[in-house]
Every structure is written in structure tokens, then in C-alpha cells.
Amino acid sequence: MVTRVQEAAFDFSVEVNNFQAKVKSAGALVTFTGIVRDDSGGLDYMHIEHYPAMTEAALQKIETQAINKFGLEDALVIHRYGILTPGETIMMVATAARHRKDAFAGADYLMDYLKSRAPFWKKEVSKDHTEWVQAKSTDEAALAAWSRVPKA
């Protein structure tokens, strides 16, 4: 299990290769990559703030939950903070499982929990406008839905 919080960019290829090399009995590997999107066409950058004393522990807790709930062989979470420009990779997760459905569900679950339980805040900065990304009411609903999914 790997959890990393960092300002620097990471190399998705290297991370996935390292991850895959460690999981010998997995038949299924799922990755998710989050990328800074520029919907308005005017975004200068996204500033991601986090709560250093809490972040790593929160990510580890979420990752452990996902591994246990879906019987994953392994999981990986990398999340960046600081200033990121459109097209840059914000974060990634990877899950490895014997079977396909568990790998998918594990990655989806990780993302739902990272969204609402990992202490990051995103501010979108454009030339004439600055705005904090708001949580959606559907984010909490997504977490509640997982409690109805039986354990693997």
C-alpha cells in the first residue's frame, strides 16, 4: 500500500509499472487519473491547498478501507497540492485485484472517499475571477451508497 502527498509532478507510467510489478496474483488493474480541466477556456491555474498534519493519515485510512472492503491485492494513491495548470495531472489511484469487478469498485470507492474525506481544497484562478471549487451534495450521497454495498 502506497500513499503519497506531494507538490511535484509524478510520472504515471513509472508509478503504474512499479505498482504492477509488486502484485503478482492480480488479474485486473484499474487506474484513475484526475486532470486539471479548463471548462471556461480562461483558467490560469488551480491552487490546491491541504492540511499536512491530517492528509497522509486520511489517505491511508481510506486506502485501508478500500483494500479490506473489496479484497484488493494492493492499492496506490498519489495526490498533489500547490499550483497546477490546465492539463496537469492532479492525482491518481491504482487498484489491483484478482477479479475485474473488485478492481473497478475499489478505484471508484477510493475516488468517492478522496473527494469528500481527504483534506484538500481547490481554488480556480483566472485573470478576472477566483473561485473555490464547491463540494456537491451528490458527493455525500455517493459515500452513503457504499454502505449498502456488501463486503467482498
Added chain:
Amino acid sequence: MVTRVQEAAFDFSVEVNNFQAKVKSAGALVTFTGIVRDDSGGLDYMHIEHYPAMTEAALQKIETQAINKFGLEDALVIHRYGILTPGETIMMVATAARHRKDAFAGADYLMDYLKSRAPFWKKEVSKDHTEWVQAKSTDEAALAAWSRVPKA
């Protein structure tokens, strides 16, 4: 949209980098990788047979369906055939979407359809045993479930 059927191994990193470079407006990228698993510890290799005249068209049809159903920015499918040993990558899909849930659902949908509608057959060859991998009744049930998911 890219669809490839090939005997040779492919480089996951190169494929994902090329894929990501083309999808400028995506905020979410999901990949799935299928790997030859050796459950018994005695698997020599897996022999994957396919129906050349049909395979490419079947993959393109499945990919187009996924793109339309989930409003994907793009999708990628690469599937190998021939002799593959434990740990080797059988196939991969990648999906890019503006939003996370569509990228996940698109990849999950692609895999469900590839499983039961792409003309591949897998034979597991061990020293003292040879066995065709059997389709599961749950495979068809998975396809039926997608017809209940509203279009994006």
C-alpha cells in the same frame, strides 16, 4: 477512437501517454488492464484464439456504444491473441471523460461487453491439463444490467 488487435505485447505507458495527449478537455481518465493470472500455480500459458474477420468490427462497435452512452471524450481498446504467459498483459482499455463517473462507467461497460461480445476464446494450458475458459452466466446478466442505465 483506437481499436487494436495484435499478437505482440504493447507498452501500457506509451499507450496511455498517447491517449492522454489527445484528450485535452478530459478531467478524468480510467484504465483497465487484464493480466494472465495463475490461480493453480501450474499454468504454463494461456492461448487466446480469435475470429480475425469479426474481431476489429466487434471492438469498434462496442467502443462506439460506450462513447455514445457515457459521452466519453475518447476511448481505447487493445486486445492481444496468441500465447501469453502468467503475468503478461492480455488487454487494456482506457476512457477519458469530463467527469469521473462517466470515465469509470465507460470502462466498466467496455469490459462487460468485451467479455461477452468480442470473439476471443481463452484456453489455459498446464503440463497435465488443458481447459477452455468458460463464460459465466453472470456475464450475460452484466450486459442486461447496462440497458437499465440511462444514457449520459
Added chain:
Amino acid sequence: MKLNILYFAWVRERVGHSRETVETDAATVADLVVELLQRDEGCAAAFADMSAICVAVDQELGELTTHLKDSCEVAFFPPMTGG
């Protein structure tokens, strides 16, 4: 009329070869299967349980009731296991 028939996976193994051209008057897939069933032991074993076999006509999934026409390609195979 002439049909090109292809066999895959264990259907191919039981029939004993991967492709052949047959001269037949079979109007549907079902008619063709009845002919093949009577041909030899290998075919009889391959087509003993039609619920375990899929068919494609000209590379499109078909049914026992699918009509055949001259020079079409008929493929028989077990349920697919891609992915």
C-alpha cells in the same frame, strides 16, 4: 449453394478442422446444423448441445433461425471470453 464455415475454440477441436466450404441447400442455421450433426462423430460431439454454441453469419451474431444465402460465412463457436 456454397457456404464457408468456420469453427473456433472447442467447437473447432471437436469438428477437427477450422474451416471448410460445403455445398448445401440449408435455408437456415438450424438446417445446416442438422446436416452437420449427421456427418460424423466429431460434428455430432460439437453440436450435441446447441445451447452451448453461438453462431455468426457474415460476422454478425445470429440465431438458429437466421437465414443463409449463397457464399455467406457461417461461424460456430462457444460463448466468447474476451477481456
Added chain:
Amino acid sequence: MKLNILYFAWVRERVGHSRETVETDAATVADLVVELLQRDEGCAAAFADMSAICVAVDQELGELTTHLKDSCEVAFFPPMTGG
């Protein structure tokens, strides 16, 4: 007792700084919020709608009713937006 208070995102922007140490007798998060609300305009703006704010006590998510003890770390922030 002494508390270490941290503010993040727009809560930090409204309060005007990211951390401070306060001397207080607040027994719960709610008591502390009442004190902060009365301090200045920035705090009043930050804590005007407590339904829009989350709290963590010693890096664990808490509630308005969560008890405070000497030297603990209290963090106020909007709902998280990771991923």
C-alpha cells in the same frame, strides 16, 4: 487552556490568517465558535453559516458537540474537495 486553531481555504481567507493559538475556556467546538464569532468581522463572516463548515479536532473530523482539551489542534474548513 490553550488551543491551536487552523483555518483552510475560504475560512482562512475570511478569518485573515491560517493559524493562531488562543487562550480559552471553551468546552466544545460550539463554545469556541461562539467566541470566535464575536471577535471581529472576518470571523463573523467565516462562521456565519456553520452548515457550510467542517471541523477536525486533533486531525479527526468532529462536530459542534466535540469536546476540546488543552493543547488540542482545532481546524476549520469548508467541505473537502479532493480527487
